[in-house]
Amino acid sequence: MSSTFPPAEILHQRRPLLLAMEAIGWFHMVGKARAEFLRRHGGENNGYDERRWHQQETPPFPWDDLLDWVRRLYGARIPVDAWPSTFAAFTEQHAERNPGLLGLLQAAHGIVSGVEKNLPASTSRYLNQTTLHMWLSSPWGHPKRNLLADPPEILAPHGWQQLVAEIRRVLEELRDLGTKRVQDVALWRRWREAAIGEGSFIRRTFLSTLAETRLPNNDVTLWDQSYVAAALFKSAVAGALLNSSFPWTDSGIKNNTRWRLLTVALGTEHYEARAVKIGDWTSVQSAIEEFFGQVAQLVEVDLAVGSLLYRDNSVAVFSFPGERFDETVPAGWLSGWENWLQNQAEAIAHDLNLETPPHVHLSKPTRSLVPLVKERREALRKTAVPVHKTWNVNWTVPGELQGHVCPVCRVRLNGDPTNKGKPCAVCRQRRHHRRDAWLQGQLGYDTIWFEEVADRNGRLALLTFSLDLGDWLNGERVDSLRAQAIPEWVRFNPVLDVTANPIDPQVAHESLRAYVRDRLLSFNPNDLVLRNLQEGYRHEGDWPTFFHKIVEDRADAPKWGELDDDQRAAWLAHQLFRKLPSPGRVYRFWREAEEFFTDLLREFRQIAARSDNPWRVRRLVLVPDDNSGWRNLTLYNGRWQGRQISLVYVREMKGFMTAFNLTRLLWPEDKKDALKGIQISLEDEDAPGQGRDMTVTQVRELRQPYAHLGVYHPVMPVELSPLRFRVLVPLEAASECVDLAVEWWRERFARVWDRLPLRVGVIAFPRLVPYQAVVEAARNVEDTLAASEETWCVQEVERRAGVVALRLRRQDGRETMRIVPVTMPDGREDVFYLYVAVEDRSLRFRRDFQHPHGQVYRHVADLRPGDGIRVIPSRAKTLFLESTAARFDTSKPRYLEDWTQMRRVWALLQRVAPSQTALQRLRSELARLERDWQSPDGQQAASDDLWRDTLRALLAHHLEVKGAALETLTEAAVQGTLQWAMDWHMTVLKETI
Template sequence: MCMDCSIKKLDKELREIFDLYLNQKTDIECFRDSVLESTRQAFIPTLGETRIPANDVTLFDHSFSTASLYKTQLARAVLKNEIPSTEKWRVFGIFWNGARFMSQARKAADALNRQEIINEIKKELKHHFEIKYPIGNTIFEDTDSIFFTFPAFGKSEDLAKECMLKAVDIIRAESNGDLWPVCALSQERRSPAVIAEMMEFFETRKGIDKESAILYIQNEKNKFEPKNSLDINNPLLESEIPDRNGQYDICPVCRIRVKKEKDDACGVCLERRRGRIEKWVDNRNNTETIWVNEAADENNRVALISIEFGIKEWLNGKWLQSQWVQTIQDWIDNLRNSPKKLKNIENSILKNKGIVKNDISELNVVNTIKLLEVIATKPNEKESQKKDAFFTFFNKGEAPEGQKLTDSIEDIENRTTIIGEKQYKLFNYLFNKHPSPARLRRVWTETQDFITTVQNNIHEQINQIPATRLILKTKSSNLPKNLPLPPTWNAVEINGLNPARFQIVQINDTYFATITNLSEFEYRSGTTNEVLRGLEAVKKAVENSDKLKIVNEEDRKEQKPYHIQINNIEPEQYTPAITLLKSPYKFQMLVPAFSVPQVLKIITSLYDKWFSKVYGKLPLNVSVLAANKKFPLYVLLGSASKMLNNHDGFNKLYEMEPYWNVNDSGSDPYYGYYPTDDGVSPEKLAPIKDGEMFYLSPGWFDFDFLGGTADRGRIFYGNGEKPARESIRYGWKKPRPYKFHQIKDMLRLHDILGGLSRTQVNGIEQALISKLESWEYPEYPDRNKVFNEFAKAVIIDAFTPKKWNEISPENRSFVENVIDSGLLVDTIQLYNHVIKVKIGGEEDE
């Protein structure tokens, strides 16, 4: 849509929205939501700034962030009864342990309901603090927390205490007492980058299971001190025990309330589960399933895909220091357009102070900082000369010419978020991108949009082969009435069907739906001996059964069978995936295990498309945990929380060569700078180049198969400088975890090995692992070299020398290079043993 058309459309919509509100046909909340949505649709495609490289923020992000800060200043003006004289504000954060809350789910319906509870909590908090008592707007939110802009005035702490009391009421009520909130109030700032500090503080509270609601205030040393607390009692458990002589224990889901010993969960948790199943019943066609059995593949395996962006170093502004709003060369070019100014600066400061020997072309980051040091040191001495030099750093019309130099420098110091001497703060303000509210909002909304795109693409991929369930309409049954929950049943003892049972859920009195992946079934007709497979097999088996024998899933010993007579069967498509967690920078989805390679390809290809300018700066961690469909979901979720976690090495910068094609990013003068030392500061940055060492944040990848609950103990990364899975080793090699970019190496290696038979691939795996284990002890200097030569010979033998030479030189070199890292063996492990998608063809050639 053209710009004029978009403006006219927005004008028309806003007129209609205002008319409805002014005529009292809608309330203030609906009015606000409508205005935000209309402006969002119009402003998202538009840039908030047209000049390169400041054009990285949309007009909506810029407008929303500006309005949020102005709103907070208005709140301050009302509360203080005066117009604010400074542009500072505070941030009010509310934390609850959403990750633990989610990981307690026993069934997929539990996890989905808990995600809805968290979403409802955030919705209620926004309603209270953005509309009912409008102190500000939300500037960041995730599964564990939400942050609001907050007015800075003398009684901010008293107001924060009132807000804490209301937040506690909302969170405790919506979660039925399962969540225990903690609140924090930041120091006065001019940037919302403080939310990264608050997130780090909230991380320290995750180890505390339950505590009183406490308001923490950030002091001048940036430490959070407890100021106010509110005692929180456990939910009333006594009232849930009507029969003192009965048998009760703790609910295994919430781990707070009591339940009857025979029940699967307490009343609250069962009601939540029932509610989520009923939502699925009302909206189940062509949507994600909520049944793990339906998400399993033909091998009865599911895979939990977890992705998480490392955005904290962006939210605190650290990585923004590696991006430029103007380069040194930009500034030099502008100076050369004013020969008189250039000559004066060269003679009066640059040469006089020994910053350059000959002319301005010698300027770089280091001596530009020296120039700023001269300007910032005793600015009142030779102020006119220093002021003229200082104003050359600004674009035309942007220099604060009406201010004294000392005031200009002090104003900039107050605006920057970095810690350091004046010259570094000045350089950061004049040359680097700033952690403005709009830019920080763009960071997490971009990762959030990426996650949504990944989710949609996964749906498209796995729906290419439609998954279908059967809707069974009964003619008659002897089922009991008013059973709790929409009950699930096992259809058993079906003649000719293999396996001989499948699961169904009772939708209403007469309708049932299968909730098992039907692709695994076979049916042999007793009359024709015809073999049917998949959906048709189950359909035919049910049609040929006079009555279907079913047993309630809770009837473990199958002592009370029932019978239903089916008179109609209809197919219904669904998406065999379950989104368990979705936040601005985290995502978890259960998918059929066989689809993992396609999912990994989607993630890596979209990352390349979206974030090519920030390779090595915006890490993405990806993990895959496969398990049988009957594996306890809470163990799977708990294990996933340990993957790529609990080791400082995952948050470090690593000295390494660029692992991507630097031709594009390296030639970009604004984005192509990377640290050459451990830390991101201007003097440590250099243009990215092939073959040189830089300090990068690469992201990580790990995978495993959990065959039993004890296998979760394997997820441990040691105490070394770098994370290493001690429990996953092949002789002396401990290859996991991998760098994120090595996922593409595994996908590429799979394609190359696909030219072999499965027997040959298995032979390579067995030969390499056998030698790695037998040569582990004793150690000798040439062990790696000898093994690599042995592995190369095994691979050539598997392909045959003729076919090996027919492979491209690039692919031959690639295969030889991945031997030493362990990636070759682990690629075979991932495909053949974890997700059971065999590499290679059916027959030996």
């Protein structure tokens, strides 16, 4: 880290203090990681106090013994009155209101955790879960685990003992580093990664249990709240250290603290678009990951000024100190930070030989993560132009200042005037770095070779999946979720204190808005309704301040001064019952989406590896007759008896390792020696046309230190982020992978199917199609999948066995079904997640509510035939790149349910079709009919009835079917699904019946 920036040097010198504060943030709620906590909130009177868990340990947990070194070393940096009397106060008083360091933790805890708990306990008891049904939920309402009936490791006695021991170890190592004044950033980073990194015990156990047990806030884990609170606490302390006039003794610290978001972005799409081969992209990914890793080290460890709050393939967002509410102009102590951080990020990128500059930006002060999406979009806009600012590319090899422009990076010269296809030294180094990591087993069992992914027909598929997550991260779609349903709150609270609840449950939304509107005439902190709806209301002194914290901080809403009283009342009534996009929940949204894709990747590996030929996932070593002259770790493309194969020469093996699908050469019953004696013509991938023959003299299994490469998964993850998942799989496995993704989406996102769509693209291609064409096709497909909102009409609603079945007419006039669960696991009705946006602007049912902008939301169980609901549809598109020209395909995508129907139609054809020949004849005849009966404008010239009757007769003639099967296939042919099924399975997949 450059130390020429004095504010950065201040934080650098106080790194142990800041990391100690972050550790306190991780552990300040650790008492919740016990079954006793869940049981007490489930109704068991066990006397457990999670805030004083340390006193119940034998001997008591020594907070002061482990942390008092911080006070000894840094007591002079912070006024003595700002330190709590004991470090146990951080666990015991984190929800109260104090000055000093404790107040800063309370500010972080309050904005992350308190937002979830703004409901007074006296009026929210009906939301409690019981010990029989203490469920951890996904952020979209899907039950994940009954924690007491099926406890995770942490809720067992040995789990708690292990956790306490791990906390002690983490704090002891922290003490050793701090008291020894260790300067090596790598050691501090290693300590932090061991404590809370991916796979750490603390992270794993905190993810498995709850921070809040009440419905519907049982969707935020202990990890979400603890990690984000620790991030904000660390940033708040850093800001206080930078601010020489910070009011350490102010008891209003909790309410006045704000933060900024630090966004760092890189034009990742540019690197992917120019990749000549898959290895060019996957190798530069490593450099990009290293860039973000070094930026994270600078922010999280070296400066210890913030922590990562969001990350995808192109953008990282960190917490950062911000001005207090009483700092009405940009704070002087923040001056210069953005420019200095920009210079640091550029230096990192330059050292990694990246060809484009990064973008760094600090947001305006905020108390939420709602601005995160806006910050991300602006960062992507800035980096969309490869060089959005002055940038000097690093020329690392002086001898290569000649030759052709590198075909990969397109900015350096390759040093070889005779070879246009040769990459420059930097791009070659990236490719080999990727191969080194593969050889050393750092990439697991995934392959890095196209030829190994390709199926027996030499075909692959790039699958691209995305969840429309952006509007969840910025809080817009959280508008449809309820923290409480107003009629339910009234039903369970008919009396407030000793007075009848004045809100009418029959017209609950209008009644609440009118009540709030009347109270805006004067602010009364003892108001009966408001203090029983919002815990913090009684601590405020005026309406504008309360409005700012409840509305402006937690929604993209107008300011108090821009509204009249009717609009203010509408916003307050909405926010008081809305499920809020708190920092912990926003963090959970993107982490859950990423987890969904990670789970899919794990299953895709198993699907792709299944084969009736065991050679499918194995590698062998082919020893040549002559080991001289071969380049180490180089891919050679070869041919044997007309079949293309790929081999990698590894000098230490004294031979070639196979890098292709062995089922092309070996039958299941073949022995490896069947390859002995074959002669292969080989070409270096970087020197095509310069061939050489090789005869295999010996075939070996892989041995140490490369035994781990003996088997592999024929899968190549291309990108995995919260917003997009791309993966290469064998084409023969692609359909099953998509089937699984659709099935899981329907199950896990059933409650929000209308506003969290899954978009699926399948780009199938022969292995010789250039990778650049595949990427361009994928981008075009993804662009067509990004559909706008539609209105679907409710045709029928039926409720039974805990679900509502909706028969809907889509915008294309066809009908579809949706099955939506309407009960919670304990049998209670779900009144939190199941609200859809309707066309109707009137409030017709007790549970209806209206957004201040006018949109009405209705519970799915209250829908009636004729209602129009707003849907962001899930879509799917398949594309076969038989040639590179197909990447410009402009055909429209289909609804996701059409994919499932297409798969079922093919399954029906497999059962009823008399022969493959009959199917081929039917297909040819269908194509002829569609061509002959098409009008000049591309529409069907025949009437619907005539066209349907003609298709029915054609199907009956060629397939000899009748009854229900005939009607099903006829309808599929009318909709085009039958033709799609035959094209996909017969032409693309080369399947037979």
